[in-house]
Amino acid sequence: MIFSKLALSAAAAMMASSTGVSAKGSEPGAGGNIRNCGTPQMTPEQVHNYNTLAMQSMNKLNYLKANAQKSGGVSTQKVEIEDLQEKEIKVYVHVLANGTKVEDGYLEESQIHEQISVLNADFASAKFSFHLQNISYSINSSWAVGEDEEGFKSHLRKGEYTDLNLYFPITLPESLLGYAYFPLFLSQDQAFNSPTEGGSGLDMFTLDGVVIRSDTLPFGKYAPFNLGRTATHEVGHWFGLDHTFGSGGCEGKGDMISDTPVEASPAYGCQVGRDTCPNQPGEDPIHNFMDYSDDACLTEFSPLQKAYMHSAYETYRQNVYGIKK
Numbered sequence: 563m564i565f566s567k568l569a570l571s572a573a574a575a576m577m578a579s580s581t582g583v584s585a586k587g588s589e590p591g592a593g594g595n596i597r598n599c600g601t602p603q604m605t606p607e608q609v610h611n612y613n614t615l616a617m618q619s620m621n622k623l624n625y626l627k628a629n630a631q632k633s634g635g636v637s638t639q640k641v642e643i644e645d646l647q648e649k650e651i652k653v654y655v656h657v658l659a660n661g662t663k664v665e666d667g668y669l670e671e672s673q674i675h676e677q678i679s680v681l682n683a684d685f686a687s688a689k690f691s692f693h694l695q696n697i698s699y700s701i702n703s704s705w706a707v708g709e710d711e712e713g714f715k716s717h718l719r720k721g722e723y724t725d726l727n728l729y730f731p732i733t734l735p736e737s738l739l740g741y742a743y744f745p746l747f748l749s750q751d752q753a754f755n756s757p758t759e760g761g762s763g764l765d766m767f768t769l770d771g772v773v774i775r776s777d778t779l780p781f782g783k784y785a786p787f788n789l790g791r792t793a794t795h796e797v798g799h800w801f802g803l804d805h806t807f808g809s810g811g812c813e814g815k816g817d818m819i820s821d822t823p824v825e826a827s828p829a830y831g832c833q834v835g836r837d838t839c840p841n842q843p844g845e846d847p848i849h850n851f852m853d854y855s856d857d858a859c860l861t862e863f864s865p866l867q868k869a870y871m872h873s874a875y876e877t878y879r880q881n882v883y884g885i886k887k
């Protein structure tokens with residue numbers, strides 16, 4: 563989600579036949595706040611690549627489960643987790659404030675540590691852990707409201723493509739809670755922002771990362787989205803996961819993850835028992851981190867989502883320019 567003419571030209575160049583930025587959902591939640599995620603929709607090429615990867619992950623999981631059943635005794639859940647190789651993610655946090663007071667968005671370090679703890683708790687069963695490397699504080703009235711994405715990212719982005727940059731402005735345009743970018747084959751896709759296409763020349767390496775309004779952090783003011791789960795959701799995108807409601811309703815491609823039940827539209831609040839695709843197996847995955855429910859209602863990734871995140875991380879983020887890290 564780039565809020566500038568760069569966005570339009572880059573999006574046009576890259577997403578020729580796609581709908582570009584999604585701003586799904588406008589049903590009011592409790593207190594008038596709405597979960598609204600600005601992560602751009604997948605391009606047709608991403609859909610193709612991620613689907614292939616998800617199929618491979620599923621086949622591997624099924625194979626492991628079948629083997630476990632043959633040898634007996636081992637629970638399939640244990641097998642699903644055992645096969646995943648623990649990964650430690652370095653995290654760089656960037657606070658985009660309007661002044662040095664807490665009310666200017668100048669976050670206390672303790673609140674940032676709380677957010678990292680939430681990430682660690684939510685991703686623990688997926689075998690990802692997050693390790694804070696550094697916090698930068700910028701005071702800039704444009705950046706503090708999420709404007710000039712190119713500017714703040716080109717100044718602040720740290721680390722490698724394996725590392726997570728989290729940007730915390732006070733607020734974001736278009737009432738978004740956050741947005742992220744899916745992982746890409748950098749060497750191929752960097753060019754889509756090229757100046758000759760009307761872009762700024764910023765590459766996808768620089769844009770990579772997660773932007774979240776800081777009142778969604780634990781103890782933030784944006785109830786019922788203030789338990790830190792916006793970060794969990796956006797980091798899920800950063801690992802390559804789509805929304806559980808995908809696109810195209812009950813007959814659409816969904817999220818390409820076969821163990822999350824298909825749902826027709828985002829779920830808001832905490833609608834236990836919701837089933838928007840009654841002809842498809844399972845109730846809607848309203849507790850899944852990649853849905854739109856309130857923070858307190860979001861509790862899980864599915865086994866295949868976990869396996870897929872590892873595959874995508876290994877394929878895209880640890881394999882930049884074809885060189886395995």
Ligand SMILES: *[C@@H]1O[C@H](CO)[C@@H](O)[C@H](O)[C@H]1NC(C)=O
Nearest residue numbers: 660661665666703706707732
């Ligand atoms: C940023 O600070 C300026 C000057 O103090 C103030 O006018 C403005 O409302 C502040 N913006 C936000 C988003 O707090």
Ligand SMILES: *[C@@H]1O[C@H](CO)[C@@H](O)[C@H](O)[C@H]1NC(C)=O
Nearest residue numbers: 695696697698699700718720
């Ligand atoms: C941490 O960030 C600060 C502010 O950007 C910077 O001055 C410092 O060099 C950084 N330290 C490390 C270890 O990266």
Ligand SMILES: *[C@@H]1O[C@H](CO)[C@@H](O)[C@H](O)[C@H]1NC(C)=O
Nearest residue numbers: 702703704705709710713717
């Ligand atoms: C603050 O943001 C403006 C507008 O995006 C930018 O031009 C400027 O360089 C930034 N200031 C600093 C100190 O980085």
Ligand SMILES: [Ca+2]
Nearest residue numbers: 839842843844
């Ligand atoms: Ca169903």
Ligand SMILES: [Zn+2]
Nearest residue numbers: 599601795805
């Ligand atoms: Zn999202």
